[in-house]
Amino acid sequence: MPHVWRAESGEAEVVAGLLLEFRDWLGRNRPSEESLAASVGRLIDAADTEYLIGSVGPGDEPAGVCQLRFRFGVWHAAPDCWLEDLFVRQGERRSGLGAALVEAALTRARARGCARVELDVNEANAAALALYDRFGFGAHSDSFGGRDLLMRRPL
Numbered sequence: 001m002p003h004v005w006r007a008e009s010g011e012a013e014v015v016a017g018l019l020l021e022f023r024d025w026l027g028r029n030r031p032s033e034e035s036l037a038a039s040v041g042r043l044i045d046a047a048d049t050e051y052l053i054g055s056v057g058p059g060d061e062p063a064g065v066c067q068l069r070f071r072f073g074v075w076h077a078a079p080d081c082w083l084e085d086l087f088v089r090q091g092e093r094r095s096g097l098g099a100a101l102v103e104a105a106l107t108r109a110r111a112r113g114c115a116r117v118e119l120d121v122n123e124a125n126a127a128a129l130a131l132y133d134r135f136g137f138g139a140h141s142d143s144f145g146g147r148d149l150l151m152r153r154p155l
Contacts, residue, residue: 002095003100004101006050006051007051011044015040019040020033022085023036049069050070052065052105063088064088064092064097064100065085065101066083066084068082068083069084070114077115080118081105083105088101
């Protein structure tokens, strides 16, 4: 049975290591290992960020991670949660760890009084889409009838 917990300061290296594996799985070479470690070190104790890490079973080594970012939203007069960078090591996929991380993220968001949880996912990632669909995530709009799109512009 998967085991998920909130990462503490002393686990920053574990978090950074898993995010480094995620970077490599994505086929990227940036950010550098040093930059990733520094970023996790900066964020792990920030009030608006939480890292969840998980293992396939109690006592097993961590094999999954997700980052949660919190911000206050004016449209709901409550905090929003951004579920970011969910990753499960290749050999541990289909173990239930991804679902346990999503469930823990929803629990943390509720505990912090969030009105919604948002995320982005690549439309070609069928496994992730299926996972998020199981938890009720969807691409929809409350106002205009079209699907909401995440858009970005590098600076």
